[in-house]
Each structure stands twice: as C-alpha cells, then as structure tokens.
Amino acid sequence: MAEILDSTLREGEQTPLVNFTVEEKVEIARLLDAVGVEMIEAGDPSVSPKVFEAVRRIAGLGLKAEVVAHSLATRSGIEKAHAAGAARVAIFYPTSRIHLQNKLGKDEDTALQTITEHIRLARSLGLKVRYTPEDASRTDFDFLVRVCNAAIEAGADRISFADTLGVLRPHETYERVKALRQRLLPCKMDLHCHNDFGLALANALEGLRAGADCIHTTVNGMGERAGIPDLAEAALALNRWMGVEHYDLRTLPSLAAYVERVSGFFVAPNKPVTGLNAFSHKSGVHTNGVLKDPRTYESVDPALLGRERRIVIDKYTGKKAVAARLEEYGLQVQPDELERIVEEIKTIGDERKILHDADILEIAEQVTGRRLDIFPREINAIVMIAVESHVYTGAVVRRLKNLKYVFNVYEITGEQDIAAYIKVPTTLELNNFIEELRTMPGVKQTETRVVLKKHADNGF
C-alpha cells in the first residue's frame, strides 16, 4: 500500500521566508498525524537549537507516524538525530558527478565510503536508516545502483530516490524506478520529486506505479524553489487511484489553512483541493449544470474533502444560479423579474469587479419594488490589524482588498499596521468577517471599532 512521508517541517521550512516556531511545528505534526501520514520528517537537528528542540518534542509526542530526522552524512549530525529521539535518520549525500565534483570536490569512491560509514554509525546507535542519493535523477545509473546497494548492505532499509531538481518527466520516472527496483537489494523505496516543471505529483504517481512504496509531500507544496507535491493533492490522488482509504481527507483544508497562516506562504486560489476556487463555479453554463447535477462539473464531491460548493454570481451567471441564491434568502421572484435582475447583474458586473450578496439583494429589491425584510441595515466598522513581523504588510493589504465587505484599506503607523474600513450587513456577518480575518495568513491580531455615526461622506 502506497505511503506518504510529509516533510513540511523539513523541506517545507526550506521555503524562502518560512520559519515555524517549535509550538507551530508540534501542532503541524499533530495535525499530520491526524491525517494519517505514515512518516513525518521533523527537521535536521543540526540546523539550529530550535530545530533540534522541535524534533525532540515531536519525537516525544507518541504519534502513530514514524518521526524522521534529516541529516548530512556527518558524525555530529547523526548523533544529534539520535539525541533528539528520532526513530529514523534520513542521511542524504549526493551521487551525481556535478554535485560530487563541483559542490563537494569528492570522487565516487570516497563518497561511497562516507555514505556507508555514516549509515553504520547510525545503525550502531540503534537508528533506522533511510539513505537519500541527492540528485539521484542526474546520477550515472550504474553508480547509483552501486551506492544504493552498498547503503542497504550497511544497514539502510529505505532508499529515497531524489529528483532534486525536478528534471524528470513521468515516463522517465517510471522507467528509472522500475530499473532501480530490478537491481536493488530488498528495501523500501521513497520518491522525493521536486516540482520545477510542475510535474512533481505526476512523477511521484508514476514512481509508485513502477514499484516505489512512499512519496514525499509538504502541506501546500512548500519547499526549495517550486517545492514538492502538495499533501492534499497527493492524499486525494492515492485515495482515488491507488485504493488508499485511510487518510482523513476532510482535515486537509484546515491543515492547509493553519500552515498558510503560520507560514505566511499563501495558497493560490486555483490550487487543487485546498484553493479558494477549487469547488467554485462561475459561468452560466457551469452553474446551471452543477445546480441540476453537481457531477456535471465536479469530479470529486467537495464534502469528501470537508469543503463546500460555491456558486459565484456575476455577469457570467445565468438565471438558475441567481434564482437559487435568492431562494437561499427565502426570496421567490417572477420569471420576468428574474430576467430583469439578471440583466441588471450583467450591467453592474461589467463595471464592478466583485458582486456581493448584499448587492444582489439590493438589485432584487429595486427590480421587484418590494422591500425585502431580509435586507438588513449595514454596519460600518474600522478593523485594525497587526501583521506578523515576518510577513510583508503589502501582502496582507492585497488579500484584504479582495475580501468581501472591505471598502478602504490603509497602512498606518502605531501599534497596528493596517486599518480597514468595512461595511457589513449584519452583526453575524461582522463576526464571520472577523473570524475569517483572524485565520488569514500574516494576521497576528485584530481590533474592531464599530462606527456609530458618520458625519461626512467624502469617500475617505
């Protein structure tokens, strides 16, 4: 059965600008364990005292997942992995000529000796060992086989085939893994695929098909450069295509949101599975189909992933979707009224970027000439926001500007960094808005002031 090793805490923390606290790492490890990943790569304890501390804390949590420490092939690195209490050490050492010669200035035989020596050391300390030939995909194949078999003989029970630069294509990954399998002594095989050409998950899946046992992921696909496969996408793929049913897929979006918040690394709206738009439908053709039978435009039921379908209303929207949205508010309209409402939405949608429910209800009110009880009187508020120190204020401002209800955003001096002027229809919406804001990546703290009277409306 295919397995997942999640490396958010090691590879993921190698993402530019990303630094987790020990507490955040402990929480991420707990959440990963709840998803059910088989292994958690908790960090390289030699990197810093805090990384050591995080590995030690996570190793002591008694998780179901095996806790792995990453390490260079050095005595001190392996001793630190042991001292931190990891069950396994993943020793990496390059095998490609360019890495050996131009990075380390070592020849192949010396490399082989260093690798086996350190594996034996780790085994003598009672650690399980994975050996990673770094840059395996650009390594002379015969040498790769020789090194891996020597590593297995020295005591490694896992080999991680690393496509460190993400240069392989899926069919090449398949062929390489298949050939390696045929020539390797018995061992488990991991695949560590980088995403430089956007093929990381495709490569990982082909590698599994060719006989590998485990793929490496990070939450939100973080990592060096373009990162490695995203955990949520990988878990869904294994569920759908490889019969792996034990991962708790419904917890993946909240894990993604938590990691987004504490890392300051934003999830793109078009990201599969966890992105804002992954289950949104916009054009009239699509929304009409989805309202009749969601399977017309959804290959996966969003509920399987703890998500909800979203129908976007704007100038692309047809009558069916508008009627459905009005019905959600308990409002029935005549066919001719509906036609005029949609027409008006198209006109406004041509000029304005985002249409909110309040706008749609207001249009319905104008068109029908009926005062809608459900249309509430709006609340104005100023929300002050403090931004995490490692996050650019501009990045949070950009996000805020796209949020529903936000009218003006100011970067300000003082304790807080941003003031946002918002208009919301109800206190319930105000509450939801503030909750949403609190989980936004980069937002440290919020303070909200409700406006009681507004004396001049000059648009400021």
Ligand code: HCA
């Ligand atoms: C790196 C090392 C590594 C190791 C992968 C692994 C890679 O270059 O930082 O241990 O499986 O991509 O080769 O992340």
Ligand code: CU
């Ligand atoms: Cu890597």
